[in-house]
Amino acid sequence: MDIVELLVSEEHQNERIDKYLSSYNEEWSRTQVQLWIKEGAVKVNEQTVKTNYKCQLHDKIVIEIPEPEPLDVVAEEMDLDIYYEDQDVLVVNKPKGMVVHPAPGHMSGTLVNGLMAHCQDLSGINGVLRPGIVHRIDKDTSGLLMVAKNDMAHESLVEQLVNKTVTRRYKAIVHGSIPHDHGTINAPIGRDKMDRQSMTVTNESSKEAVTHFHVLERFENYTFVECQLETGRTHQIRVHMKYIGYPLVGDPKYGPKKTLSINGQALHAGILGFEHPRTKEYLEFEAPLPEQFEDVLNQLRNNR
Template sequence: MNLREFIIDNIYENLRLDLFLSKVFEDKSRSYLQKIIEDKNVLVNDKVKKSNYKLKRNDKVTVDIPELEELIVEPENIDLDILYEDSDVIVINKHQGMVVHPAPGNYSGTLVNALLYHCKDLSGINGVIRPGIVHRIDKDTSGILVIAKNDNSHRKLAEQLKEHSMKREYIALVEGVIKEDKGTVDKPIGRHPKERIKMAIVDGGRRAVTHYEVIERFEKNTLIKCILETGRTHQIRVHMAYIGHPLVGDPVYGYKKQKFNLEGQMLHAKKLGFIHPSKGEYIEFESEIPDYFHQVLKKLSK
């Protein structure tokens, strides 16, 4: 364990515990810090507190950062659908079912394993588990991702994500018929208070904005285009479920009874646009929806 102790002064007074930790441990994600709070590795005045605890002046905050296991991620000869590649970036069309990076219990068969085999140089900003990974899409979401091949590219792409200037457009099939032609969901997303595998609309969550537009209406479903203004975990899935139109096939936020034999939610990252990190020019990529998506739409059209 890596033990650290802090005494709260007036600068951090009334700040949430998890926000305070994110300021003093800048290299750690907020979700990771919330997890170690939940795991009772963080004490305030020698007592366990929740992430939303508001700090008081002279509070003593004790933090035990667990030692990370040394992990070796092996390169694997896995086919990649590469849309574009140069010395700075690789743009990949990820198929449904592929995990982006290794995680506990899932250290092989990921996009990162395939990337390590394909190229020698990847950005090291996110460490050995997530080399080059600037942004992610869920395992059962297909579509376009950009990967950084060096740290300079990674920083510039991450800045575009932070400023919401990277264009990310998705195609989704949802349950029910959406009446309005377009709309926006602006609701904060955070970890579900009771079910850790789920995200939810929660007070104090991170701001999340999804714009959607109807492409086609069917008898009991709607095909929509979604444009992300922010990029929170499960954002489109949570927002569409919130307005009463969960994604078809979504095993977490969707209907329990599924009418199609699907491996996961019908969501495809169709379009990605960004300023090239070294050329300074805007480039945009588009991929067709996969076959399984086409087959479902064909059935609905009949």
């Protein structure tokens, strides 16, 4: 059983507890949260509550997440945007708003559901909920992912990630005008002790995290940047850009409440390159910015 402890901040006071918790973790559906509340697995200040309870400032919420039942992932036909595929690997352009893999309470509509309908041969190293998944990007981050179709390919791609030889370049729009053209953020990332579902720069129980960035375009109060990952920690770009004072536009977890309308962080995994596990040929792919991302950029350009 996993235990999650939260402390309600001013931002979430007077918000329904089921809405707050389902927005807190993208892998928790509102239906699943409501079930936990009804079963008494959620307590506020050591008391059970109803699903419509309004959170109060400094409420201590404790969630006892039960061990999941064995789950079957169902294949679902989807119109996947596949950039490359052979017997070993597949490269797919994930749309914004799609979760990469299933989780308890969120078993359909994920990229894995679509991949299982598209091909039967996915590596099993990550188990039944994450077949073929070598790395992931957040639900509201769009862009390229590499998928392993067998265990040999999976092991090779993971080794490349560990050795930092995979090319991963992201486009992002951040708050503030960054004065310097280039930069490197070398700051370890770990779980936030006050908010276990968030990451933060910390020296406690953390891992090395390095992000390189350069400015593509400046606006009065925003900057369009490209970020290159040297490591791949959870929420790395989002945490690092916040850490240096330039949080991502639209980021509901790490950004300001007043932001541009883009429904989630303005972050796109646009370039992905790696050595093919079998042929050893270097492959690189580029996916254009999504339409909504381009619309925000054009809005900023027109407002100059």
